[in-house]
Amino acid sequence: MMKKVNVLVLGVLVAMGLSSCIKDGETYDPNAQYQLEKPIIEEYVSEHLINPQYKDIQGYRVYFEIIEQGTPSSYKYKVTESAGNLALIPAEVIASYEGRLVRDNSVFQSKDDQKFIVPHNVIPAWQLAFLPNQLRYDEDGELLSDPIEFGGLTVEGLQVGSVIRIVTPSYLAYQNVPQGNDIPANSPLYFEITVSELNDYDYSN
Known part of the structure; x- marks a missing residue:
């Protein structure tokens, strides 16, 4: 039986308290909100992505486009085992990015x-962008006997030098919680991310 990795992703992180910010008397319906966003996202993708691909996550579609693959195998996303449980070794990332509102393409x-x-400390859509479709390596960088399904957008995950564009519904971003004055509630978002460095996170720092 395939072991499950103890990593805060999607179902857990999406429910990280965002919907707890709903005002009294309001009901947040992510499925209904996604249906409102879907045609807006599709139009944006057709206008701004040259060769879009997509992945459906729990019924929500994330579009992406790989601009640069990066250096193959320059980083291995790894898991470690403790007391019979597998945990993802976090990656420390140095990256540049631009974020835009899909509704009006403003930065x-x-x-x-x-x-x-x-x-x-990244939104679920960024987890999907960075992490691979399968976690395949142990803490020493050796292949696991059984890969662990994660569901990331690419086979290896983002590598050093990777450039990716993603378009995400609000459900996999900030849901119905505004982020200051910059990102209104229920905002589908576009990102272009350029990865400069990837290293295992050092908990001692």
Whole structure:
């Protein structure tokens, strides 16, 4: 039987309290919201992505486009075993990115050489972008006897030098919670992400 990895992804992270910010008397229906966003996302993808691919996650479609593959096998996403449980070794990432609102294509943020810890402090859509379709390596970088299904967008996950564009529904971003004045509630988002460095996260730092 395939072991399950103890990693905060999708179902857990999507429910990380975002919907707890609903005002009294309101009901957040992610499926209904997605149906409203879907034609807007599809139009945006047709206009702004040259060779889009997509992956359906729990009924929500994420579009993506690989601009640069990056250096093959420059980083291995790994798991470690403790007391019979497998846990993802977080990746420390240096990346530049631009984020846009799908509704009007306006830039809400653009940053160079920012540090992230994947999967811990990124939205679910970024987890899908960075992490591979299967986790295949142990903490020493050796192949696992049984790969662990994760469901990332690519086979190896993002590598050093990778450039990816993603378009995500709000459900896999910030749902119905506005992010300051920059990202309104229920916003589908576009990102272009360029990866400069990838290393195993050092908990001692």
